[in-house]
Amino acid sequence: MLLGTLVPGAIAAASPRAQTTPTLGAPIASGVLTGPGGQPVAGQVALMIDPGASPIGTEVTVPIVASATAGSDGRYSLVVSPDDPSVAAALLRNSGWVNFMIVAQANGLEATTYAGRTSGANLSGLTQIASAGMRTTASTNAWVDRTGKVPSIEIKLVAGAPGVSRMTSAQVADAAQTNAAAPPCRYTVADSQQAGTVVGEIHKWKDTTASFSYGQTADSDIGVGVNATGNGWSLSGTVHVAQSNSATVGWGGWDPNGLFGGQLQTQFQYERRHWQNAPGSTYCGVESIVAVGWNGGSSVGADVHQYDGHCDTAANRQSYKGGSPFDRTSSRAYRYYGAVSAFGVGLDAQSGYSSSVQMHWSFGTASNTHWMCGNDGPTTTAQIVYAGPNA
Amino acid sequence: MRVTSIGAMVGLVLMIAVGCRSSNGTSAPSNSAPPGVIVLGPDDAPFAYPGQDRTGAPAPVGYPVSFGSLVLGNTTDEPITITSIEAREVDPGAAFLGVKIATGADRRDEATGSVGGFPPDNPGANFQDPPTVIAPSAGPHDRGVDLVVGMKATAPGNQYIKGLIVSYRRGGSDYVTTYDNTFLVCTDFAKKCEFDTPTTG
Numbered sequence: 001m002l003l004g005t006l007v008p009g010a011i012a013a014a015s016p017r018a019q020t021t022p023t024l025g026a027p028i029a030s031g032v033l034t035g036p037g038g039q040p041v042a043g044q045v046a047l048m049i050d051p052g053a054s055p056i057g058t059e060v061t062v063p064i065v066a067s068a069t070a071g072s073d074g075r076y077s078l079v080v081s082p083d084d085p086s087v088a089a090a091l092l093r094n095s096g097w098v099n100f101m102i103v104a105q106a107n108g109l110e111a112t113t114y115a116g117r118t119s120g121a122n123l124s125g126l127t128q129i130a131s132a133g134m135r136t137t138a139s140t141n142a143w144v145d146r147t148g149k150v151p152s153i154e155i156k157l158v159a160g161a162p163g164v165s166r167m168t169s170a171q172v173a174d175a176a177q178t179n180a181a182a183p184p185c186r187y188t189v190a191d192s193q194q195a196g197t198v199v200g201e202i203h204k205w206k207d208t209t210a211s212f213s214y215g216q217t218a219d220s221d222i223g224v225g226v227n228a229t230g231n232g233w234s235l236s237g238t239v240h241v242a243q244s245n246s247a248t249v250g251w252g253g254w255d256p257n258g259l260f261g262g263q264l265q266t267q268f269q270y271e272r273r274h275w276q277n278a279p280g281s282t283y284c285g286v287e288s289i290v291a292v293g294w295n296g297g298s299s300v301g302a303d304v305h306q307y308d309g310h311c312d313t314a315a316n317r318q319s320y321k322g323g324s325p326f327d328r329t330s331s332r333a334y335r336y337y338g339a340v341s342a343f344g345v346g347l348d349a350q351s352g353y354s355s356s357v358q359m360h361w362s363f364g365t366a367s368n369t370h371w372m373c374g375n376d377g378p379t380t381t382a383q384i385v386y387a388g389p390n391a
Numbered sequence: 392m393r394v395t396s397i398g399a400m401v402g403l404v405l406m407i408a409v410g411c412r413s414s415n416g417t418s419a420p421s422n423s424a425p426p427g428v429i430v431l432g433p434d435d436a437p438f439a440y441p442g443q444d445r446t447g448a449p450a451p452v453g454y455p456v457s458f459g460s461l462v463l464g465n466t467t468d469e470p471i472t473i474t475s476i477e478a479r480e481v482d483p484g485a486a487f488l489g490v491k492i493a494t495g496a497d498r499r500d501e502a503t504g505s506v507g508g509f510p511p512d513n514p515g516a517n518f519q520d521p522p523t524v525i526a527p528s529a530g531p532h533d534r535g536v537d538l539v540v541g542m543k544a545t546a547p548g549n550q551y552i553k554g555l556i557v558s559y560r561r562g563g564s565d566y567v568t569t570y571d572n573t574f575l576v577c578t579d580f581a582k583k584c585e586f587d588t589p590t591t592g
Binding site for chain 1: 443444445446447448449456459460461462502503504505506507537573575577580583584585586
């Protein structure tokens, strides 16, 4: 084996992607409930799998697939299995990712937040599960976010915090009687629209061609808007859109001798949902705006070329020889605040450079040196890569 | 200015270590998030995928070229020694010249993307050869060390090196991890230097 010949006696290891230890029953979400001052609070937590897109007017029933009680330390842990048909269906629909809503209740307050996780489960094995409710021997790896981490989710149960509403007395009474056997929630798809969403930006200086590609599988975390009080919207968590499309979308073709720095948009589908409490249900009283899919298409948003032309003195500068090509295919892109306006509500979005999101530069030979620089690291890891000048 | 102010901000981390076996052949402890050598990047977050970036440069046959910049850090609380860095795949028409480890505090003054010569002319780099010790990270602003890869074409055409195998020692155990970066030297100056396969998508 190659590794063994290079380092006698030393055998290694897998990629960061594969290093999660398979753990049966690994929680899909865990963390702490906190109250005023960040102090832990006891309460109830329930989790529902996001079912994806539906036509306008559809009434969708969403079962609670996991619930837990947090003790005085506020700690909670929610476990679902990729074998669960609703989980398997979500994984298949979203290229191995599952998005979910968590509702927490404590001290007469209710908090709603969203998150997306991937398990590395065998999707081919899940096809049968989703269609026939069959079980599989697919391993249940740790549920991780896009960075490969298993992040703790703090849910703040503080009046006025994002996604937090005050429970009615009836809800409080019902919550005391139901939890593990809580009935499903329902929502109605009040509206659905597509909206241009920033998925990245690219910068080029003179004597350079550049391109940016997104897809065929989407790779973006998009904020979820929640109107918990009826008085306004706030961002409360994110969903990960990893839906496959028929084609990659691309940006490029700019004048090789011109300057370009622009934010790049593609179309995502968003739903506005009115949640309602089914009889006996206590967990579902909000309105939400959720990204439910990627439609493709490409356009250029904000002009940000004013940040270019300073790399020769920037902290994270790198020089590229004239005639060089460079492909960037890893690490995370910038988090764009207000990356999209869906139903008039600004949502954030963050994409990742990956096998699905890539940038390419081809530096011309009219200049010996092409300066590039990252906003927070070298060009291989920075969230934004700026360009110019040449020398 | 946006570039420099934000540029001072971060140091992130991409993890590369996983399972391992000690040099005497016994398994070393492993866990779900094994500490070790990491690739530094933004947000103190590991990459979802190992680096698959590709960098190329035109150069005549026999002319050395330097490529950067993989930034390695140490997320553990004990020193890690990089014991060797090897190329995983070297085209028959290419030669791997080794990897220099830039440790100097001022190395970014002339940091390498792609440049002629190996090692590159960078007075602040304080280049070292393995074994090189990486101290535990001093925090999010710790820049770790930069790897600069050297290669040359030994025959005409597009010549590639694909993948780097980084071996390191931590706590008496040896570990190996692989990066999927690609490096290209193009010798035909009549053609535009480009990768032979398009950017995957």
